Amino acid sequence: MLRVGLTGGLATGKTFVGRALADLGCRLLSADELGHQALLPGAPAYLQAVEAFGGGILDAHGRIDRRKLGAVVFGDPEKLELLNSFVHPAVIAAEEQWMKSVQAEDPLSIAVVEAAILIETGSYRRFDKLVLTVCTDEQQIARAIKRDGLTRQEVLDRLKRQMPLEEKRRYADYVIDTSGEKDGTLAQVGRLYTDLRSLRV
Numbered sequence: 001m002l003r004v005g006l007t008g009g010l011a012t013g014k015t016f017v018g019r020a021l022a023d024l025g026c027r028l029l030s031a032d033e034l035g036h037q038a039l040l041p042g043a044p045a046y047l048q049a050v051e052a053f054g055g056g057i058l059d060a061h062g063r064i065d066r067r068k069l070g071a072v073v074f075g076d077p078e079k080l081e082l083l084n085s086f087v088h089p090a091v092i093a094a095e096e097q098w099m100k101s102v103q104a105e106d107p108l109s110i111a112v113v114e115a116a117i118l119i120e121t122g123s124y125r126r127f128d129k130l131v132l133t134v135c136t137d138e139q140q141i142a143r144a145i146k147r148d149g150l151t152r153q154e155v156l157d158r159l160k161r162q163m164p165l166e167e168k169r170r171y172a173d174y175v176i177d178t179s180g181e182k183d184g185t186l187a188q189v190g191r192l193y194t195d196l197r198s199l200r201v
């Protein structure tokens, strides 16, 4: 099995590239989704987050409102660090379990884990190959505003908490440039998939 980390800054096209790789036959796991599951009522990180940040992060049904929690943590590096310490252990454990089960079911597969901050956390070391998606800063901002309805300031606060893409390039085995049309991204993904297949062990 080949373990592939797929990372990139906010709204650079990780999810789009991950889905395209899955369409071509890769197995795919989203760490952002695991992070969301880790904050559901009943999960340990839910209680830790409510204790640390207070009832103001909850919606009317007692669930964590991620937009409210985002507003608290993305403006304050120490709070984000604390939230990371609640969420990341559960995410890493779930990723490792998933990779074990994929290895058992399909030992020749390409297992792709899509995660926003693989490099920042050092998690990139757990993968055989690292793929990075990039586009311009202005495109990141415009795409995040359009997709998530965030304000420009909310997007800038998130971007400030991420390593600049130029620095991330140093860690990447493959760079997918998503600054053009989606067809151009798909063509690059096709070439990437051919290459990854040739590396499968």
Ligand SMILES: CC(C)(COP(=O)(O)OP(=O)(O)OC[C@H]1O[C@@H](n2cnc3c(N)ncnc32)[C@H](O)[C@@H]1O)[C@@H](O)C(=O)NCCC(=O)NCCS
Pocket: 009, 010, 011, 031, 032, 034, 035, 036, 039, 066, 067, 069, 070, 073, 080, 083, 084, 087, 088, 091, 115, 116, 117, 158, 161, 162
């Ligand atoms: C703060 C939370 C609740 C906001 O949720 P929301 O649904 O609004 O955003 P979502 O999770 O989809 O993240 C969107 C993007 O924000 C950026 N982002 C998210 N978490 C982080 C972080 N810890 N550091 C830097 N950027 C981050 C990434 O580019 C990510 O793709 C959520 O992002 C969170 O719990 N973050 C901390 C845990 C984490 O690191 N999750 C991401 C990978 S496991």
Ligand SMILES: Nc1ncnc2c1ncn2[C@@H]1O[C@H](COP(=O)(O)OP(=O)(O)OP(=O)(O)O)[C@@H](O)[C@H]1O
Pocket: 008, 009, 010, 011, 012, 013, 014, 015, 016, 017, 032, 116, 133, 143, 147, 178, 179, 180, 181, 182, 183, 185
């Ligand atoms: N050429 C392109 N390649 C990929 N995505 C594009 C392209 N042009 C526009 N987009 C759009 O950019 C937006 C961001 O892409 P996507 O959601 O895949 O990013 P992401 O890196 O997963 O974001 P996040 O880190 O916030 O989860 C999407 O709405 C996507 O449709």
